[in-house]
Amino acid sequence: MCADTTDTPDYKDTLNLPQTEFPMRAGLPKREPGWLERWEEIGIYDRLREKAEGRKPFTLHDGPPYANGHLHIGHALNKVLKDMVVRSQQMMGHDARYIPGWDCHGLPIEWKIEEQYRAKGLDKDKVDIVDFRQECRRFAEGWIDVQRDEFKRLGITGTWEKPYLTMDFRAERIIAEEFQKFLMNGTLYQGSKPVMWSPVEKTALAEAEIEYHDHQSHTIWVPFRIVSFDLPDAEWSDEEAPDGSREAAEAAKLSTAAQFEGAKVVIWTTTPWTIPSNKAVAYNPEISYGLYEVTGRPEECWARIGDRYILADALAEDVMGRARLDETMYRRLGHVTQHQLAAMTLAHPFRDLEGANGFWDYDVPMIDGDHVTDDAGTGFVHTAPSHGAEDYECFQKRGWLDRMTHNVGEESEFLPHVPIFAGLRVFNHKGKEEKANKAVIDTLVAAGGLLARGRQTHSYPHSWRSKAPVIFRNTPQWFAAIDKPVGDGQDENGTTIRERALTSIDKVTWTPRTGRNRLYTMIEGRPDWVLSRQRAWGVPLTCFTRKGAMPTDADFLLRDENVNARILAAFEEEGADAWYKPGAKERFLGNEYDHEEWDQVFDILDVWFDSGSTHSFVLRDREDGSEDGIADLYLEGTDQHRGWFHSSLLQSCGTQGRAPYRGVLTHGFTLDEKGNKMSKSLGNTVAPDDVTKQYGADILRLWVAQSDYTADLRIGPEILKGVADSYRRLRNTMRFMLGALAHFEESDRTAPEDMPELERWVLHRLAELDERVRTGYAAYDFQGVFQALFNFATVELSAFYFDIRKDALYCDGDTARRRAARTVLDILFHRLTTWLAPVLVFTMEEVWLERFPSETSSVHLEDMPETPGSWRDDGLAAKWAEIRRVRRVVTAALEVQRTEKVIGASLEAAPRVHVDSAATRAALESVHFEDVCITSDVEITGDTAPAEAYRLPEIEGVAVVFAKAEGEKCQRCWKILPDVGTHTHPGVCGRCDAALG
Template sequence: MCAETPDYKATLNLPKTDFPMRAGLPKREPEWLARWEKIGIYDRLRDNAEGRTPFTLHDGPPYANGHLHIGHALNKTIKDMIVRSHQMMGRDARYIPGWDCHGLPIEWKIEEQYRAKGKNKDEVDVVDFRQECRRFAEGWIDVQRDEFKRLGITGKWERPYLTMDFRAERIIAEDFQKFLMNGTLYQGSKPVMWSPVEKTALAEAEIEYHDHKSHTIWVPFKVVSGGDFTMPEGEDDDYAGADAALAAKDLLSAKVVIWTTTPWTIPSNKAVAYNPRINYGLYEVTGRPEECWCRIGDRYLLADTLAGDVLSSARLDDTMYRRLRDVSAEELSTLTLAHPFAGADGADGFWDYPVPMIDGDHVTDEAGTGFVHTAPSHGADDFECFMKRNWLDRMTHNVGEESEFLPHVPFFAGLQVFDRKGKEGKANPTVIAKLVEVGGLIARGRVTHSYPHSWRSKAPVIFRNTPQWFAAIDREVGDGQDTYGKTIRERALTSIDELVKWTPQTGRNRLFSMIEVRPDWVLSRQRAWGVPLTCFTRKGTLPTDEGFLLRDEAVNARVLEAFEAEGADAWYKPGAKERFLGTDYNADEWDQVFDILDVWFDSGSTHAFVLRDREDGTEDGIADVYMEGTDQHRGWFHSSMLQACGTIGRAPYRNVVTHGFTLDGKGNKMSKSLGNTIAPDDVVKQYGADILRLWVAQADYTADQRIGPEILKGTADSYRRLRNTMRFMLGALSHFEESDRVAPADMPELERWVLHRLAELDHRVRKGYAEFDFQGVFQALFNFATVDLSSFYFDIRKDVLYCDGDTDRRRAARTVLDILFHRLTTWLAPVLVFTMEEVWLERFGGEESSVHLTDFPETPADWLDEPLAAKWTSVRQARRAVTAALEVQRTDKVIGASLEAAPVVHVRDKDMLAALKSVNFDDICITSAISLTGDPQPGESFRLPEIDGVGVVFEKAEGAKCQRCWKILPDVGTHKHPGTCARCDAALG
């Protein structure tokens, strides 16, 4: 700068803002939380939304028993973005958070505390025990509520729903009574998943599968009858096997071999199953090694495809046996077998019963022997085979609640399958040893396979036959609500396809396939903390007898009245039976049921006491959205569907949105033992909740997401770029007044192109939020902010904003910036709740102001201008060629800044050339001058391969450098103000 030239910096319209580039989110976010609390923002939104169409996301209740993990943060943030975006799109978007408070996890924690103090839960008064469970849940609800609020989640936090509230317990009981009264409730005895550690039945949703090393045994069952045909019990004279009876005589010396991974179930065997579609053969042992349980001359019945593997497991090579003949299904159907322990000394005839051969479609020849050992009390397929034949009187009750053989079982009484810590007990080894003793094994081994475990205790479970209460899903529901079907299953399947939209669509397939084949719903649990099955059974009657269940509306009403006032504890108080039965019944003639409801029935009932029952629920009791993780297709989505189809005749939701699981940065499942977990609290303390929310928005939540230090660093970088965009707008809009506003029709083309892009984005943003596509919304906005704005529009218009006086084009640019500000802050507010509030308050401060009290601005349809957009696509392509050419000169140190250049641009296409001549292309390229020509491109011109027909020849700008705007122009120094160009001279006045 010449000595006599003034310093013009102070005359520039430089950005003015106190908005800091450094966010300081961990420290500042609590201040905004306190502010929202003070102004009561959730209730103000409800007041402001009066008359709007309601939109309700029904919260799937988290469990009140520990600090939040990263999956909780993902889940609640997605929900919050759904609620906030729909509110800002003109709905009355309600969100009532809730908690699951009953059930085994909490009860288990209290039991652990008891064991640590040497106390026995069974010696504690049940109401006192339940009160301890309630206090435990209350403590964790307070902790989790604060942790959720810290993430910026908006909702009715001061009045959440709790499954243990008295009102909720009353309605859960009331909905259970609907199953009682409509005829779908029954007591049955069938095998269920049973946890020996927790001593309760488990639902499929409470099961997870882990590798488990099991014993494998090959057991021969001796054929004892076949040629002398005896009609199997329950069959008629047309029994198909009668004609094959004589043909089976030579099988009397044979043995049917089964294979199982559960030796402990052998004492409960009642049949052996085969499949008529499998080819079977009779095999004879002709030789044997020294170490072998087989004997020469032994004959075995085996599936042909598996015979080699079976006999090899018995240490026989293919020279030591021969195949004698085919064995037909008709022949197998005539055979009766002996239990391996039949006639054993000391068994007192316990196993001296016939073991029939039965056909079953579940039998395959993919593994095993082609025959399946059938213990109907310990297997689902086994049970169904006996159910089909009406053989329920043949069920066994040999195993107790701690997986111990009961006292009446010879040899094995008291032995456990699994001990109280989930470790293998003595049952399997002892059964195997006894089989060896009686000649009941031909081979044994070990196999590692996927095995069911309780997701709470992580201990293996067993199938065990116990009396349980069920909801029949194929029995007609006698409630008259048959629009979508007469049974629970029909209603559910119809709802899935006709009433619910699925995001992603694969969620439909998962739930449909599960409900299509699922068995009846096991409602009962043998625990203490929960809502009891509020029903009574008549003493001296069987579950199948008429009058077994008491169905009386007056009794039901007394129960509900007590629950409303005292909670479910009323069921356990002294004199409860007499109180509820009243004077209409003799209490001595009735048993009170003390099983508690499956906790999934609790959470499945929440639609009743949140959507239907609350004044801020929904008019029809149906939620607009249920949103949970993909595991809830077998959990909350599933139980809510079954419960609602049994009580209101249809699904309780219109949309189901599903997210995947959260993995570490390498794609591994998070585990404390691996040390790869990331706690939301740690992220919030280091980066702030908005960074965690931005991570959610950037991820495809419908699949599994990864999170780790490097991923969070990348997220923070994206945040900084967005923050810089917002900061630029704030600075450029300093002192913007309504009088500065310019109508779109009076704006330069560049500004009208920005408005066109906003019109496109408005459609994309609204559609994306409506479809819960947060990744699509954020990517569109982020690309717009960083590419279209920061790298293009802002870059170009900085010169006008800083250096122009009160010109039309500067006022037009500031008008566009104001329009941009209102749209970007509101469009991003559902994601970056704290940052957009900070940005908004920087312009529109005030005690009652908040971006979250505003809606997305309406965008005029006439802002869309496709011809203009096509023209500016061409302009931007040419600009890319120019800026790339100048970057080469900058890299080679020929120039330091693009304003030192005045390139010549050769354009082959006449329309593109005309487009470039119609705009200030030198301003667009941020050069001091530019020449446009249709002349052929010189050989030395710079070209980009992807932009055909544009060549750039570099030339330096001629003239002097304006000391105010830094353009190099010939007229600099010829005006009133020293060292300025004409534009700057005019601006200075």
């Protein structure tokens, strides 16, 4: 008989309810700046260095961003990844150092100053160069301050008060010193070869400064007339057609010079402006060629009846169609052999041009080249060695570099010595097409030198800064020879820069592995490194050349250690501006040399040489650099395989014989939610500042951690909402722990061996997770680490362990079960906060300070706790996996009853659980399975389950029959039990009566 509960007291105040001031709403945008101030006040980075003294160093070398604008989302992704690397390595026991840096020289900054000048109507070339350089320096300084604050707002830790800057005097001195090593080891040379040239910026550009956009080009088909044919008798028959084939018969017909007299070889090009610089026509011996004769023509057609053209057989129909000739208007006369092609000499299409004064009256040879294909065009390639890399290589290997032309100037204009076209430009100062192409085409038409014309849209190189198209232009530049032995050539990695680089690549750990193949292929096939730029803001090529000497002369370059030392001393004191000050040449040459015999070089170094040299004045030169001058990790976007990773490798292999990094990690680009490239014009950009103002930096950091950075990453409003939802769920997990740990003392701690199985199962999971977290962080697998921790926190803790143990935590008295649960919560707290701190830097600091509010306390000063291997218990884990499997069926069955309004809460139930397996029944009976299911009672049976019992198809051998719990509802714990009302305190069960004392 139950006691009357009408006057039952309110037992709420007797419960051990959670106590915490940790808010459910984070308010990150307003609160995060306060933690930043706190970290600065307590000097957290310096304290980490003090703590880490004697530890194994870990150095992530920061790839320097340009100091020329606000941060974009790609910057945020990059810096957050770096920060997560540094913080996780530090908390796993390393001395993890991070020195942020900036790239301060080069075209991006100089271009901004020029834009300001143009807006004011000023001419940059009339401004004193030192004054101009000072303006560039001030511009960079301003943006460094802006970007530094923006990076710090993202929670990035590092030596912000002492970053590295490529424009620091010492940095400029060391960059010059690194250049001088190329000068002294014999790899520096001046050459004249085609390079990518920006007519807008008026400078050579490196491949890393190029991006590709669609561009509409002129296309022309130009016949080159054969003017001589010199083939030894029957040479064709010895190698071309020994079997008496049809090709042999056709070739025999064409074996005499008379057959080719007046015939024409047709080329195709998308750069008509290069025709005036043509010096050869290339063919491929592997392609089948034929001689074709025009037999008819429409009214409007440049071809004439009787004209004979040599074309690749695979392309003849297309070419004739472009010339408006259908298949009834031409015929194939026969096969043309490679020996016959080699025997031909052609005339330039402008030969005998009126007003040209014989400028183009030279012979044009036929040359073989593997780069020629019959995929498009005519099967022949117009070759202008001053305007194409492959064209240049063809001439270089033949020793024909004396035939190079210098017809086009720095503004893409034909130079004064070029007849007809002098002064005409390819592109203007805004990158728009000018008159050069049209003038060449019109002149070809007038000279009878055009077979067909058209337009084609194709991918074309553009300057990434001005977004304007570039040209290939022959111009004297300074190069580092990557296939010439470096110094004495003695090095374990190889004798040349290329050999050293390729060997070094396979000694580096690549994340992801595909990065190795990408860089290896690039290094394997790249040409010599163009070091020079025709600009003003940067470190100059600190060398002198002898007047009147040729670049190939042994004494062309001045190599003197004393001169070098004077230059370096001046740069250390005054910066690179010292090179441009009056009297600089006399100062540096000193009294040892006749100043009139030497010219001072005023080109500046490619900015990629600057950033490629940073290892020398960050890793090697600073006290907080790397002990051996090598970084443990370089981390940038995938575009840096052709940028910073590439230039750093070449530079270091040229001066130190090895790579400056042990590991390289690359991440993808940021896209909008639909997978489109972000663009201000499309309005789909996501600015880091906007995200931090709306959500807080931790949400942005969590987006990074949740994403697969090895591929391109999507971000947008809906994605950020999803990230914020994940954050809230995780925050609630931490809030529960904080509340349940209120007033936890060391005296409450329970030894693992004295804990119930459920707590020991949690410890087992922590041992597994400890290995997963450490392995994941070591491999930079932030997505894997976070997913493992998030699933553990939300599924295994919040939805399972916490859900079960709420009853004991809230309602038990000072029981062994409650002490064990709180001990596990304390263990969980220390691990989850430190494991998650590298990602959620602000939130985990807030969580930590809620428990340990010392003025100098910080989670970021903690290490990840060591987790005993003895906590692992695979047998226990297997048992609890089976218990959880049965629990799934029970909770699903109860959810049906709740949905149908049969019960309001699971504590109203006392289900009967039919389990076929005797071992599983024993496991369930060995624990308080009713607590596991959060029911008031449960019955385990091996009886055959009735047909109407609830089952889950994926879980065999388990069925549940619903039944309501018998007894009265305990007014304190809300369980429905038969003994309620039979104890000292009215309306409670025996457990609660004992807790009330």
